[in-house]
Amino acid sequence: MPTNAAIELGLQKALSEYREWAGRLGEDEKGDPVIFLNDKGVKFVEASVDCKLDQLMPLKPSPVLLRLHPSLKDVEELVQVQLTSNFLVAWGKASRCLDMSPLPLHDRTIFNPRKPPNFEFEHRGAEFKSKKLLKDYPNNYADSFVDDIVVHKVHFTLDFLSKLKARASPPSNNGNNLQNKPYSTFESLVAHLWRAITKARGLSGFETTHVRISVNGRMRMSPRVPTEYFGNSVLWAFPRARVKDLLREPLPYAAKLIHEAIAKVNNSYFKSFIDFATHKAEKEEDLVPTAEMNKSVLCPNLEVDSWLRFPFYDLDFGGEVLIYSRHLIFQQKE
Structure with a gap:
């Protein structure tokens, strides 16, 4: 697997194209909701556990597992990462120093x-x-x-x-x-x-x-x-x-x-x-x-x-394709 530093650098590259995720919610002069493309970025949290992966896998559904989901309370960042979008694929390519293609359409x-x-x-x-x-x-x-x-x-x-x-x-x-x-x-x-x-x-x-x-x-x-x-x-x-x-x-x-x-x-x-x-x-x-x-x-x-x-x-961050x-x-x- 790539290092945390490589994954973090890949995230920076991906956010340079998916700028909405690095912005902040706000309102325009009419009071309508908008996203400010101010490049404030997202929170990157490193976590570790002292055991081998095969001791935990497969992760069985449980209320305890649900608590691992990021909390939305008082969060200003727009991205809470879950495996649900092409952004993750672009992030994986960027972490492997590959071109992020196709690039997102913002129109x-x-x-x-x-x-x-x-x-x-x-x-x-x-x-x-x-x-x-x-x-x-x-x-x-x-x-x-x-x-x-x-x-x-x-x-x-x-x-x-x-x-x-x-x-x-x-x-x-x-x-x-x-x-x-x-x-x-x-x-x-x-x-x-x-x-x-x-x-x-x-x-x-x-x-x-x-x-x-x-x-x-x-x-x-x-x-x-x-x-x-x-x-x-x-x-x-x-x-x-x-x-x-x-x-x-x-x-x-x-x-x-x-x-x-x-x-x-x-x-x-x-x-x-x-x-x-x-x-x-x-x-x-x-x-x-x-x-x-x-x-x-x-x-x-x-x-x-x-x-x-x-x-x-x-989705591949360098440790081969996710099964x-x-x-x-x-x-x-x-």
């Missing part, structure tokens, strides 16, 4: 609103909610459950996933031999877990449950968002159902709800959101982004995030 004009704006969808109640709800939502709401979180890691075999996908996919098309396009492994697995978790919770049949699913707009927008774009392009899909319908109907019912909800978050929806966020949300003082409110998804609902396309296998498994992350509180 935000690719998300400029249309002229005239077109609000095709209702974004109140989805991406934006009343500021009153934010006041009723304690700042430490999610933090209060940290000690109650149960971390459970499940491994599904390829054979199980293959059979699950076949069971969840739609039947033949109107009696013809041609088959409808099968649902994805992601949609099939989420449908299965949604039903299983809902059943285990013993909820009332007339209660409504939904799944909050993050949807990446990079491949959905037209024109497509460049791979080099350095920033966020995520909205959410909310498939929902009454508990009795979800449990009474077969697996394809849940898979269809998930598939259709995700499909609706398309190019038109993203463009409508950009127009609304630019022209409406900033003028309506009672609206705030739900991303600032929904810090924890509670029963009877779920949140699911997919890490299937993160470039884990490209990493695929992840599907569920968040819930009973």
Whole structure:
């Protein structure tokens, strides 16, 4: 492995291109949130432990492991490093004295609103909610459950996933031999877990449950968002159902709800959101982004995030490529 000094130097080089991470949050003259590109840098903490790596690996999920995550309390730096972005890959290349290619794209004009704006969808109640709800939502709401979180890691075999996908996919098309396009492994697995978790919770049949699913707009927008774009392009899909319908109907019912909800978050929806966020949300003082409110998804609902396309296998700080498994992350509180 490279020395700490080499990794620190690589971080300095990476931050020279990803300058947003080295900046600070603030407000412009209009009071809008901005990032000041002031190159104040990030905190670099060295840690050591007196044991061999094979004595600790594999690290089993536990509340103790969660406490190793950096705290966000009173932190002014913008970057809290976790294995979730191309920045990590660039950092690894810089630590090995390689060129950081491709370089990040910082151009935000690719998300400029249309002229005239077109609000095709209702974004109140989805991406934006009343500021009153934010006041009723304690700042430490999610933090209060940290000690109650149960971390459970499940491994599904390829054979199980293959059979699950076949069971969840739609039947033949109107009696013809041609088959409808099968649902994805992601949609099939989420449908299965949604039903299983809902059943285990013993909820009332007339209660409504939904799944909050993050949807990446990079491949959905037209024109497509460049791979080099350095920033966020995520909205959410909310498939929902009454508990009795979800449990009474077969697996394809849940898979269809998930598939259709995700499909609706398309190019038109993203463009409508950009127009609304630019022209409406900033003028309506009672609206705030739900991303600032929904810090924890509670029963009877779920949140699911997919890490299937993160470039884990490209991450190399000089000790060879990281061996990493695929992840599907569920968040819930009973």
